Amino acid sequence: MSVVVFVGPTLGQRAVGEILQAEILPPVRQGDVYRVARESPRAIGIIDGYFEGVPSVWHKEILWAMEQGIPVFGSASMGALRAAELADFGMIGVGRIFEDYYARVLEDDDEVAVLHSLAELGFQPLSEPMVSIRATVARALETGVLSPGPAEAILKAGKALQYRERDWPRILTVLAQEYDLNAFSDWLPEGKVDAKREDACEMLRQMAAYLESGTEAPEAPVRVERTLAWQGLTRRIDGDTTRDRSGAQDLLDELRLDPARFAELRERAMLGVLAQEDAARRGLHADREALMAQMDRHRAQAGLTQRRDILHWLEANDLDESGYEDFLGSAALTDEIRALRADRLEPHMLSALRWAGGYTDLKARAEAKEAALQGAENGAFSGQDRLRLLIWYFEERLGQPVPEDLDEHAQTLGLADREEFCTLIAREFLYSQGVGDTAGASDA
Incomplete structure (x- = not known):
């Protein structure tokens, strides 16, 4: 963990990434600063935070982070409020809003409060x-x-x-x-x-300059008193982390009892790790449109038709709304990196097929299909022909509904569009029916 920025409605992930490479976390709430400070990031930036309905970030956890030698910056919203209150103790406030709160030109919290949508x-x-x-x-x-x-x-x-x-x-x-x-x-x-937004961007620029300069964090002027309330907060968060890690290991131990499934999921996890690293090098972030597309895809796949279904799924899968956004964002970035690397994947897929032992069988089938369909007319398909082909392939053969977005489905297979995909399944239909040069798509 290098640099952490808590941000929500003030700036999007892409805007942050254009100025500062950082781990972006949702609006800060009570315990979050203590939680990330235990990982010793080089700096913490606070832009947005929760005001009501969720306990706000404590002053003491910010002081504790600074006591560990971690510079904490604040600006724009909750960050400006806490920086104005803790500037005399070493928190670094940035921007006009911070200055107005520090000078008591502004005093009401509602000056920076906004209503915003959910994390997803x-x-x-x-x-x-x-x-x-x-x-x-x-x-x-x-x-x-x-x-x-x-x-x-x-x-x-x-x-x-x-x-x-x-x-x-x-x-x-x-x-x-x-x-x-x-x-x-x-x-x-x-x-x-x-x-x-203006103040938040200025804070990110100052953080970037600070990190680039290699300046040592100033020594914290005070030591946080370990009060009973503070001990209660740290015990709760430390205990949650211990339970989370213990629970994860128990789950992985169960998975290890199924070696084939464990190996399959490990390969998927490795793809996710490599995609995240590649995306970070390229400065890519999952924007709102990508997150929404992933959410629609996941909801359709998991049968989550109502909001209560999503909430139940989150609880059952040990995720909160911010964790769900990370889950969707990871999938979106993996898809984007896969698309960018598509031209380099094919030889590796053939190598994987050889390793799995299916290369010779599929090669023989591909050659037999090409020979059987030699001279067959693939022509244009009418709308009715295409629908019948799609129903045959998806519903009868795969036992699943026809995808709503065929272009997207085609692209996930490395094809240009639905036309290429329909040609693919038309050839498969003809071959599976033993049809030769008299074939036409209308036979479907």
Whole structure:
């Protein structure tokens, strides 16, 4: 573990990776900083964190991380709040939001709070933080888009809204009867300021510069008192980790009793490890679209039609929502790396086939098929012919439903598109039926 950044709605993984190579974790919550600090990362960055419904990160665990010689940076959201409170103890705050909290220009936590989507949807922000509203109004004043009266009214209307309901359409609707804000509304899409994003990016740049400089972390000015509450937190997290590791070993021991299955899963795991390493070297990250595609694929495969089904599956498989996102992200990156390496896989697949002992049988079958279909017309398929072929292959032969996205299915097999795939199964149908040069796809 080199560098850790806790981030959610403020920045996506790709945006973080463009500035700093780091392990990206979901918004920080109580115990998370202590948990990662035990692995001795070179630095910890806190951008986003939970405010309500989930216990917030403790000041003491940040102090404990700094006591271990780990520099802790904070910015934008929860990171700015904790940095303002702990700057005098050595936490490194970055950005205008941090400075305003440190100087007590801002005091309310709701200034940086936003409503956001679940982890499996990429923590997409669903409301506007008050700090961004303030920065946007300031820019509009500077550029002459707003005059002082409407500007003040916008700030009051925004602040009056509960953070979950705070967004530009609602604010403009509230003021529509009192002010003409058409010019401001037209300017807003291009002119608005994402204050949290700007500060978060600046923090990542400072972290990158700090790490590149090789500067030693400053000595922590205080030692964390090992209070009963602190001991309770550390015992709980240490105990959870011990149980997790013990449970994992017990499960693997059960798997070892089935050597063939163990070997198969070990090979899959190795593919995942290599894909992750290759993706890191290439600076690749699973974006929201890729995560959603993987989630749809997994839900269809596992029969998880309702949200309660997903929650039950997560509990049964010892995953929380952030763990599920990692699970989907790993699959997405493996698929992406597999596609990028497709032209280099074929000779290795043939080697694997030789090792498994199936090479000669498949070679004989391929040669027999080519001889049997010599001169057969593969022509274009009508929609009805194609449907009959697909039903024959998937439902009758494989005993599974026809995939919804045939192009995607074809690409997973290393084919260009559904046309190549349909040609493949048409040839198989003809051969399996013992049809020669009189064959046509309409026989399916």
